[in-house]
Amino acid sequence: MDRLYFDNGATSFPKAPGLGAAVGHYLEDIGTNINRSSYAASTTAALTALETREQLARLFHFGDPSHVIFTSGVTMSLNLVIKGLLRPGDHAIVSSMEHNATMRPLVQLAAQGVTFDRIPGDERGQVDALAIIPLIRPNTRLIACLHASNVCGTLLPIAEIGRIAQSYGIPFLLDTAQTAGHIDIDFKTLGLSALGFTGHKGLLGPQGIGGLLLTPELAQSLTPLIAGGTGSASDSEELPTYMPDRFESGTLNLPGIYGLHHSLCFLENNDWQKMHTIEMEWTRQFLDGVSELPHVRRVGLPGTSGRMAVVSLDFTDRDNAVVAHRLSSEYGIMTRCGLHCAPSAHQTLGTYPQGSVRFSFSAFNTAWEIHQAITALDQILQGDSCR
Incomplete structure (x- = not known):
């Protein structure tokens, strides 16, 4: 895997x-x-x-x-x-x-x-x-x-x-x-x-x-x-x-x-600002891809303007921790689930106490990896609701 x-x-x-x-x-x-x-x-x-x-x-x-x-x-x-x-x-x-x-x-x-x-x-x-x-x-x-x-x-x-x-x-x-x-x-x-x-x-x-x-x-x-x-x-x-x-x-x-x-x-x-442009392109592709998935709330801003390459998702019909575990155990996809040492932020964002599943990208990621993540989420969300 x-x-x-x-x-x-x-x-x-x-x-x-x-x-x-x-x-x-x-x-x-x-x-x-x-x-x-x-x-x-x-x-x-x-x-x-x-x-x-x-x-x-x-x-x-x-x-x-x-x-x-x-x-x-x-x-x-x-x-x-x-x-x-x-x-x-x-x-x-x-x-x-x-x-x-x-x-x-x-x-x-x-x-x-x-x-x-x-x-x-x-x-x-x-x-x-x-x-x-x-x-x-x-x-x-x-x-x-x-x-x-x-x-x-x-x-x-x-x-x-x-x-x-x-x-x-x-x-x-x-x-x-x-x-x-x-x-x-x-x-x-x-x-x-x-x-x-x-x-x-x-x-x-x-x-x-x-x-x-x-x-x-x-x-x-x-x-x-x-x-x-x-x-x-x-x-x-x-x-x-x-x-x-x-x-x-x-x-x-x-x-x-x-x-x-x-x-x-x-x-x-190595032109670190160009590297940032790359990671924001992965962010754009990911946001576009998950926007078509059911029962997914994209936490924060909907597009790439005004943000970094950090995206949190809240799965409205199932437990976020179950999704994160399946991503890791079945697809080898490593994310961070929970409250991210920031309970005040989650209260502000409306994701407290359930937290969210966070994806954060770098210039070392690839378009293929972004596609794999979206595909894995699509397959997981096709199953029965866990919440």
């Missing part, structure tokens, strides 16, 4: 060609730490880390690469900002489409006296940026939004939200888990104060590596969540005040950084 992978919203597969060898090169040929020694191998690793920061600064149209911080992924990046900034009595604004990577830290802080409001969305996952204005309070210290829904792929009006945040002097945090490496993201033009990204999705790198871009102003306002050795200012028991060391205590994930460096080189050399 062929394996058809449609779960790129969870993690990309396949990864950038040669990624395993790049990670293996560090593990087998380099193997040293950085900022702790001055021998040649350590210097080589340090230069690779610096080059990776510079690649990320270019990718996101960001300025100083010293303000590109390595983390374990976008979840840690969001936590660093949310928990490093907000204090009891502070207020935050989020969208109703958020992932639990944003919502769970906020709910934790709510027990300590932090409050938040949600920008309401509609059943297509769209939000009105102007709806933020009535939610702003004198104690609003953060606006945090994802760039695109991990449930239905709908893009949020980030540029408009950024302009509002800037006009009120409120820091703006963006979660790019579903957009980094797919579409152009201009940190400055979007009016961002912080941007969290992960390496293992659109950037085609390994798991366990991601990062956070911070303006100097916000960096000065954040209390680091983790303190420890940085290999710098070792005569002091206080954290360094300079970047990126202030937020990078402990040993960096250098195998992950080497892998991310390799995948970013691949994207730079």
Whole structure:
């Protein structure tokens, strides 16, 4: 049975060609730490880390690469900002489409006296940026939004939200888990104060590596969540005040950084924006194909405009989990079924509590694979109702 992978919203597969060898090169040929020694191998690793920061600064149209911080992924990046900034009595604004990577830290802080409001969305996952204005309070210290829904792929009006945040002097945090490496993201033009990204999705790198871009102003306002050795200012028991060391205590994930460096080189050399055009063509073909199937609700936007290559389906006459299981066990088609760590988004979309079956495509998919998925769904839906 062929394996058809449609779960790129969870993690990309396949990864950038040669990624395993790049990670293996560090593990087998380099193997040293950085900022702790001055021998040649350590210097080589340090230069690779610096080059990776510079690649990320270019990718996101960001300025100083010293303000590109390595983390374990976008979840840690969001936590660093949310928990490093907000204090009891502070207020935050989020969208109703958020992932639990944003919502769970906020709910934790709510027990300590932090409050938040949600920008309401509609059943297509769209939000009105102007709806933020009535939610702003004198104690609003953060606006945090994802760039695109991990449930239905709908893009949020980030540029408009950024302009509002800037006009009120409120820091703006963006979660790019579903957009980094797919579409152009201009940190400055979007009016961002912080941007969290992960390496293992659109950037085609390994798991366990991601990062956070911070303006100097916000960096000065954040209390680091983790303190420890940085290999710098070792005569002091206080954290360094300079970047990126202030937020990078402990040993960096250098195998992950080497892998991310390799995948970013691949994207730079292979016209990653053209790759996005390909994955959106697969999205168009899939949406067109499933539109003709009975008892299927296409969650979110009906076409390709205003969305990413993420499509959720709700099967109105049968259990979604049964459909997902049959796709996997009978056809080798891998999707993700459930609530996708985003209950607020599903409540907004009208797919709570049943969830949905999510298909998320990449440029490595093929037209034949899209046809196979539509055919498999057609065959499954010809059977008796399971709900």
